[in-house]
Amino acid sequence: MVPLSERKLVEVCYxxxxxxxxxxxxxxxxVIDVLRATSAITSALHHGVEKIIPxxxxxxxxxxxxxxxxxxxxxxxQVVEGFPFGNSPYAFMDPxxxxxxxxxxxxxxxKAIQYASDRPTVVIGCLNNLDALCKWLxxxxxxxxxxxxxxxxxVNLEDTICGGAIADILLDSRKFxxxxxxxxxxxxxxxxxxxxxxxxxxxxxxxxxxxKLNIQKDVKYCLTLxxxxxxxxxxxxxxxxxxxxxxE
Amino acid sequence: MVPLSERKLVEVCYxxxxxxxxxxxxxxxxVIDVLRATSAITSALHHGVEKIIPxxxxxxxxxxxxxxxxxxxxxxxQVVEGFPFGNSPYAFMDPxxxxxxxxxxxxxxxKAIQYASDRPTVVIGCLNNLDALCKWLxxxxxxxxxxxxxxxxxVNLEDTICGGAIADILLDSRKFxxxxxxxxxxxxxxxxxxxxxxxxxxxxxxxxxxxKLNIQKDVKYCLTLxxxxxxxxxxxxxxxxxxxxxxE
Numbered sequence: 001m002v003p004l005s006e007r008k009l010v011e012v013c014y015x016x017x018x019x020x021x022x023x024x025x026x027x028x029x030x031v032i033d034v035l036r037a038t039s040a041i042t043s044a045l046h047h048g049v050e051k052i053i054p055x056x057x058x059x060x061x062x063x064x065x066x067x068x069x070x071x072x073x074x075x076x077x078q079v080v081e082g083f084p085f086g087n088s089p090y091a092f093m094d095p096x097x098x099x100x101x102x103x104x105x106x107x108x109x110x111k112a113i114q115y116a117s118d119r120p121t122v123v124i125g126c127l128n129n130l131d132a133l134c135k136w137l138x139x140x141x142x143x144x145x146x147x148x149x150x151x152x153x154x155v156n157l158e159d160t161i162c163g164g165a166i167a168d169i170l171l172d173s174r175k176f177x178x179x180x181x182x183x184x185x186x187x188x189x190x191x192x193x194x195x196x197x198x199x200x201x202x203x204x205x206x207x208x209x210x211x212k213l214n215i216q217k218d219v220k221y222c223l224t225l226x227x228x229x230x231x232x233x234x235x236x237x238x239x240x241x242x243x244x245x246x247x248e
Numbered sequence: 249m250v251p252l253s254e255r256k257l258v259e260v261c262y263x264x265x266x267x268x269x270x271x272x273x274x275x276x277x278x279v280i281d282v283l284r285a286t287s288a289i290t291s292a293l294h295h296g297v298e299k300i301i302p303x304x305x306x307x308x309x310x311x312x313x314x315x316x317x318x319x320x321x322x323x324x325x326q327v328v329e330g331f332p333f334g335n336s337p338y339a340f341m342d343p344x345x346x347x348x349x350x351x352x353x354x355x356x357x358x359k360a361i362q363y364a365s366d367r368p369t370v371v372i373g374c375l376n377n378l379d380a381l382c383k384w385l386x387x388x389x390x391x392x393x394x395x396x397x398x399x400x401x402x403v404n405l406e407d408t409i410c411g412g413a414i415a416d417i418l419l420d421s422r423k424f425x426x427x428x429x430x431x432x433x434x435x436x437x438x439x440x441x442x443x444x445x446x447x448x449x450x451x452x453x454x455x456x457x458x459x460k461l462n463i464q465k466d467v468k469y470c471l472t473l474x475x476x477x478x479x480x481x482x483x484x485x486x487x488x489x490x491x492x493x494x495x496e
Contacts (some may be wrong), residue, residue: 002484014262014403015266016262017265017266018265018266018402021401021402022402027409122258145274152269153266153269154266154269154270154428154429154430155262155429155430155431155433156429157432157433160433162428180402181399181402181403181404181405181408181452182402182403183453185403185405185408185433185437188436188437188440188441189433189436189437189440191440192436192437192439193436204429204432247418
C-alpha cells in the first residue's frame, strides 16, 4: 500500500466543457466516449487499422477525404452524408481497413480528444478495454484524469459509469487517491450499475436516442466489458495501438 | 397517473456553469446549496428573518452594509472579514434578526440564485425542507429545474444527492418525467446514499473541507431531513417565505 501522500490522483471530469477546471496537474488523460467513438477507435486498432486521425469538425474530415484519405464522420448518432461510415465499431472491423489510416470526426468524442491533447499523454478508454487500460494506468502511476465526452457538454450515464469503473479500480490498487466529488459520485454510480449494466442504461437518454437509430447491436458491443486488450494512445496527432512492453 | 405526454419535466443541473445548457423550457428553478447557503436561507426565514437579499459579490454586500443593512458574507467556508456572520444556519436563528432584512453573499449559492433569476419562479431547496418543497412542486406541476450550486463550478456530492432526492420524489408522483442523464444519475446517487447519508458524505471533499473549518454542528444540521416546512421564494429580488395557500 502506497502512503496517502505518495498516491497519485485519479479524477473523473464529466464533460469537455469542464475540462479547464480539472486539467492542471494531470500527466495522463483518458478520453471516454463509450457510445460509440472510443469503443470504435479501440475496436479499429484492435482489428488492424494502423492509425486514426481524430479531427473536431466535419470540414476537416472532408479536407482529408479530398486528399484521398479514408474518412469517417458521425453527427447526432448518424453517418454524415458523403462519408462511408460513422462511429460504429463494426464498420471499423472491415478487413479492407487493415494497415490503413482513417480520419474520424464524431459529435463528442473527437472534440474531447482535441481538448485533452494539451496534456503529455492521451489514451483512449471504453468498457471493452477496461481491465487492460487500468492495469497499464496502475503501472504508469501518474496523475490520471478521466475525461468523459458526455453529450453536447452535458453529463451522460455510460461515460460516467465507465469513468467510475476506472476510478474504482485505480483507487482499489491503493496507489491512487481522489479529491473531487465528481470522482466519488462516478464511482458510486458505477457500483450501482455494474451488476446490471444493460438494464441500468435503459435509463439513459443517450441509449434511448441510439435505440431510435436502430443500432442495438452496436450498443450491446460497446457495453460489453473486457473484450480486447488494445489501448489506443495519441502520438503526434495519430491514435495508434500502444505497444506492450515486454517484461524483462 | 398522468400520461407521459402530459407530464412535466424535472431535471437536475449540477453546476451554475452548465445552467445555460438546461434553462430553456423551465418555469421553476429550485436552487440548492446544502452546505450551507440554502440551508441557512431556509433556516433564517423559518426562524423569523423577514427578507434576504442575495447578492453575488462581497462588494455588493459591503455597499448594502454601508447603507445600514445587516449583511452576511461567506467565502471558502469562512466568514468574510468585516461581516458579523457568514452562512451558518445557526447564526440566522438569532432572535435579534426577527422581522429584519439580511443581505447575503456566499461562494456558490448566491451566484446560483443570481443565474436562476432569469426564470419566472425561483425557490430554495435543501434537505431540511425536502418534503414540504416536493409537495409544493408537485402541486404546481410545472417544468422544474433543480440547479445545484456545486463547488466553484464543479459538481459536489451533497447538492447532487439533494437534487436527486427531489427528482426521485417528483418522478414517483408520476406527474413528472426526466430526459437528462444528469437527472437519472443524481437519482441513483441519492438512492445509494439515502440510508446512510452521513457516512456517505464522509466521502465528500466538501464535507472534508468543512470539517477542517470546525463546523461539524452546521454540517449535521444541514444534512438532517425534513426539519422545517418553510419554502423560500424569490420575489422582486428578495427571498421571502412562501405563504401557504389555505385549502378551500
